[in-house]
Amino acid sequence: MSSQPLLPQQSHPNPRTSTGTPRKLILTTILVPILLIAGIIFVGIKGDGVPKDDLGLARYYLKSSPVIDGHIDLPEFARAFYGNNISAFDLNKPSKGHVDIPRIREGSLGAFFWSIFVECREDNGKDFLHPTFQVRDTLEQIDVSNRLIEKYSDTFAFAGTADEVEVAIKQGKVASLYGLEGGHMLGNSLAVLRTYHQLGVRYMTLTHSCNNAFADSAGIFEPVEERWGGLSPLGRALIPEMNRVGILVDLSHVSDKTALQALSITRAPVMLSHSAARHFNNMSRNVPDEILAKIGRGKHQVDGVIMVNFFPVFASAKPDEVDVAYIADEVEYIVSKTGKHHVGVGSDYDGIESTPKGLEDVSKYPYLFAELIRRGWTQHELSLLAGGNFLRVMRGMEETSRRLRKDGWEPSGVIYDKRRDLDPVEWEL
Numbered sequence: 195m196s197s198q199p200l201l202p203q204q205s206h207p208n209p210r211t212s213t214g215t216p217r218k219l220i221l222t223t224i225l226v227p228i229l230l231i232a233g234i235i236f237v238g239i240k241g242d243g244v245p246k247d248d249l250g251l252a253r254y255y256l257k258s259s260p261v262i263d264g265h266i267d268l269p270e271f272a273r274a275f276y277g278n279n280i281s282a283f284d285l286n287k288p289s290k291g292h293v294d295i296p297r298i299r300e301g302s303l304g305a306f307f308w309s310i311f312v313e314c315r316e317d318n319g320k321d322f323l324h325p326t327f328q329v330r331d332t333l334e335q336i337d338v339s340n341r342l343i344e345k346y347s348d349t350f351a352f353a354g355t356a357d358e359v360e361v362a363i364k365q366g367k368v369a370s371l372y373g374l375e376g377g378h379m380l381g382n383s384l385a386v387l388r389t390y391h392q393l394g395v396r397y398m399t400l401t402h403s404c405n406n407a408f409a410d411s412a413g414i415f416e417p418v419e420e421r422w423g424g425l426s427p428l429g430r431a432l433i434p435e436m437n438r439v440g441i442l443v444d445l446s447h448v449s450d451k452t453a454l455q456a457l458s459i460t461r462a463p464v465m466l467s468h469s470a471a472r473h474f475n476n477m478s479r480n481v482p483d484e485i486l487a488k489i490g491r492g493k494h495q496v497d498g499v500i501m502v503n504f505f506p507v508f509a510s511a512k513p514d515e516v517d518v519a520y521i522a523d524e525v526e527y528i529v530s531k532t533g534k535h536h537v538g539v540g541s542d543y544d545g546i547e548s549t550p551k552g553l554e555d556v557s558k559y560p561y562l563f564a565e566l567i568r569r570g571w572t573q574h575e576l577s578l579l580a581g582g583n584f585l586r587v588m589r590g591m592e593e594t595s596r597r598l599r600k601d602g603w604e605p606s607g608v609i610y611d612k613r614r615d616l617d618p619v620e621w622e623l
């Protein structure tokens with residue numbers, strides 16, 4: 195890996211011209227000497243201007259390698275508190291949640307997954323066939339995200355690829371990706387998965403806190419009763435279709451068996467968009483060492499990124515004790531199992547009822563990075579944690595999708611075998 199930060203240091207001037215003067219002339223006679231002088235001055239300042247204190251240094255590093263957060267519930271916040279009426283709140287003003295534009299800027303948040311989420315139902319019928327409004331509600335959550343990105347287009351830019359994330363960040367925008375939080379939102383249909391991809395979805399957690407037609411969930415504190423023993427037959431068809439379409443398999447929220455089986459099937463890198471380590475708190479929702487051991491680039495491992503959840507209730511059996519240092523301990527524990535190329539940040543902001551001391555909202559990421567600087571992390575290592583690891587995983591997923599399509603993989607025709615509505619009609623001629 196290169197020792198360069200995730201993104202090169204930005205130079206802010208954007209030398210556009212709309213005058214009738216020939217552009218070449220301006221560049222050669224005026225701009226080039228000015229830029230050369232500015233460059234010399236800039237280098238001089240940079241050399242002397244590197245902050246000496248840990249927090250200042252963290253902010254300085256995050257300018258060129260901003261945070262890419264794997265899971266933020268801003269769309270759910272809009273739904274739960276404002277009924278998706280985006281005129282009822284102003285993201286340029288202090289939010290009662292954890293996310294608003296001034297704090298995004300203060301915290302060097304360069305990109306995040308907008309979590310597209312609606313509740314799963316515990317009482318969805320034995321075969322998950324009870325009619326629901328989950329597909330409608332999911333479309334509403336994509337719609338409210340689209341509207342917020344458009345309304346605040348000075349800040350946000352939709353990104354559907356790793357390259358688009360980097361371009362948006364270089365343009366000073368906050369790259370906005372969509373992640374679907376639970377296979378229950380597919381209405382038991384691979385056709386819906388493909389359509390969500392067209393609408394911008396780039397990861398999907400296979401379950402939320404309930405089992406669904408594809409897979410068993412981890413539940414939250416205790417495992418829920420198994421339905422499939424991991425993946426269902428439909429779930430075994432889902433994973434390769436996600437690989438082909440270009441949607442990351444997200445193993446947060448799933449049962450251990452689901453995760454292990456998905457890891458044995460996937461052809462693309464995986465992610466855990468917002469998971470805490472079970473080592474620190476023995477909850478079924480948290481990722482166990484057995485699964486951490488499967489993430490990597492060695493033999494019998496799958497490339498992936500574990501993005502650390504900030505929710506104190508997941509992090510510790512004593513949530514009041516969770517602070518920046520505790521979350522840094524979690525990051526370092528995951529690193530002790532996987533190395534520094536497989537860790538990231540997945541705060542769960544706007545979707546959690548409490549936050550760690552010192553990581554109260556999106557303005558506070560630099561404090562985590564400052565803590566890790568104190569512990570000896572280098573600029574390059576911090577750039578991997580901030581977003582470099584995630585971008586590698588996303589590029590791996592994109593490459594797999596391209597390869598499978600090139601190899602002639604067609605859209606999957608698998609239909610959930612419990613459905614009867616697609617049975618062919620008997621024609622009487």
Ligand SMILES: [Zn+2]
Nearest residue numbers: 375446447468
């Ligand atoms: Zn979640």
